Amino acid sequence: MTPLACIWHWAATAAAPVLPVYLRRRARRGKEVPDRLRERFGAGAARPDGPLLWLHAASVGETVSILPLLDALGHAAPGLSFLVTTGTVTSATLLGRRLPAGLAGRVAHRFVPLDVPRWVRRFLDGWRPDAAIFVESELWPNLIAATARRDIPLVLVNGRMSEVSRRWWGRAPGLARRVLDPFVLVLAQTEADAARYRALGGAAQCWGNLKYAAPPLPVDAAELARLRGLVAGRPVWLAASTHPGEEAIVFAAHRRLAPAHPGLLTIVVPRHPERGTEVAAIGAPLRVARRAAGQDPMAATDVLVADTLGELGLFYRLASLAFVGGSLVPHGGQNPLEPARLGCPVLLGPHAWNFAEIVERLTTVGGLTRIAAGADPAATLAEAVSDMLTSPDRGRAQAEAAAGIAAEEAGLPERIAAALLPLLSLRDEAAAASDGRDGVGPEMSGPLGTGIVDDRN
Structure with missing residues (x-):
């Protein structure tokens, strides 16, 4: 020893x-x-x-x-x-x-x-x-x-x-x-x-x-249909897996976007659902609904805080585009392949080193949009969201390119x-017991944790 x-x-x-x-x-x-x-x-x-x-x-x-x-x-x-x-x-x-x-x-x-x-x-x-x-x-x-x-x-x-x-x-x-x-x-x-x-x-x-091989995030089809009915005709964008410091930027971006996009609905899914009450309070005086409290996005709702567990697949399918969090603050970013698998165009901030190789491959094929660091991140985020909302063909092309990488x-x-x-x-x-699968690998030749455990999820 x-x-x-x-x-x-x-x-x-x-x-x-x-x-x-x-x-x-x-x-x-x-x-x-x-x-x-x-x-x-x-x-x-x-x-x-x-x-x-x-x-x-x-x-x-x-x-x-x-x-x-x-x-x-x-x-x-x-x-x-x-x-x-x-x-x-x-x-x-x-x-x-x-x-x-x-x-x-x-x-x-x-x-x-x-x-x-x-x-x-x-x-x-x-x-x-x-x-x-x-x-x-x-x-x-x-x-x-x-x-x-x-x-x-x-x-x-x-x-x-x-x-x-x-x-x-x-x-x-x-x-x-x-x-x-x-x-x-x-x-x-x-x-x-x-x-x-x-x-x-x-x-x-x-x-x-193995993150490339993960299955698409699941969804309750009936709930997706119900929510689509509630938000029909409204522009919808998603801020997914957000971390402290990002929600205030997202809410500020919503306020910038709302005049040019009537009926805009912003959905915020905090990385840690237990922060739902805190996140909703940051949004005041916007009209905020909380999913964990059983509140739906009604016609007058500006922001839906989706503070529940295991429903990210639902909101990636509901939104026209998604900003993937952990990347506007120096956390290192969350997995951009999750929205890519579902055909949801991806926006990503400058701090994405946790998924550097994935981000590089997506960027090379035009499969995501990077949000540059700047003095006013809310303005930069709002501009990127507005460009995607007003150019659906661009979003579709980006999503198709990203889906190809996600399928590798x-x-x-x-x-x-x-x-x-x-x-x-x-x-x-x-x-x-072979069921017809043909994957064959090569023969093999025979507070208490250590190291810096990377926080990439």
Whole structure:
């Protein structure tokens, strides 16, 4: 054990007595489920019979990215069960709503234990997974080390490593090697991510980005038809996944746009729905309706705050264009592929480094509009929205170009699934249960978290 790994091990052990207080405080703020806090201590195992694959996804973005992989694995190996762990309440809720058809009875969800050695051991002793998949950038030293000691094969999929994270880990090369060495396969999102992992000693490859293979966001067709009836004839635009500081800009943009676009309806979907009351208050004196309060966008409504979970697909389909948030403030942006898959033209601010490779590809084919940084972001945003509202042909052309990019990597989940099945000794079962899919992967050659966990969802 390296000195830093030893320090982390004992620091986490020493912190264990106060962590229950920390978790209860999070539960009071809605950040934990009170009745499920024991899962954070590694309890609550209910291992099914047969082979079990464990997948760990930190939050919403990572959870969405593995849905097509779960689907591919489920089809390829009908006898395989899944344990999915996450760290946030919203990701747990989303998983329950978005699981591929037919998998609900084969997938168990638990909140990942905090990285305390005793709690990690309890978790692994209870579940005994046959293999483990970590998603994107979840590198927890005690959890990884304990998994490796049990000879459980470890894989990192859709790995990402920002330059900031690489520099951070580079200051602790011994710890970096200890964390990365157990992974028998590291699949990075981009070649740049793969190069950063290799610089730290990981044998990383780039097969593609699972975010390209995610299914379109779901929608309640009846509710979409009802809302379309309510807003018929009105110009509608969407500010999606907004972060603090962006809503005030969006409301200011609405006030600039309204005189030139009579009947304009602006829809704001905050990234964190619990901010709905706060966001609605920012909009005063505009006439604001809140979806979580059961309020519809009536004829006199200026802004609808859609502060509900799991309905973004509904509003991308309802709007004529969408600004994707997290990009007018230095957060790094949210995923522009989600509206692109649904034919909704995309506007994006200057701060989009979380999805730099995706943004570059969309920009190259004319698949999005960038909003430049400036002294008056509300004016710049309003101008871009107005241009799109008054030039529907331009919006359609942009949406078609973006949809082509969004459709790439369609076979990636099957390719990754084919590479993972040998870890579970399911080659024969997979061959016998083949349903005609032809994705074949290459043979394989055999407050408690570390690093800078990138906040890209």
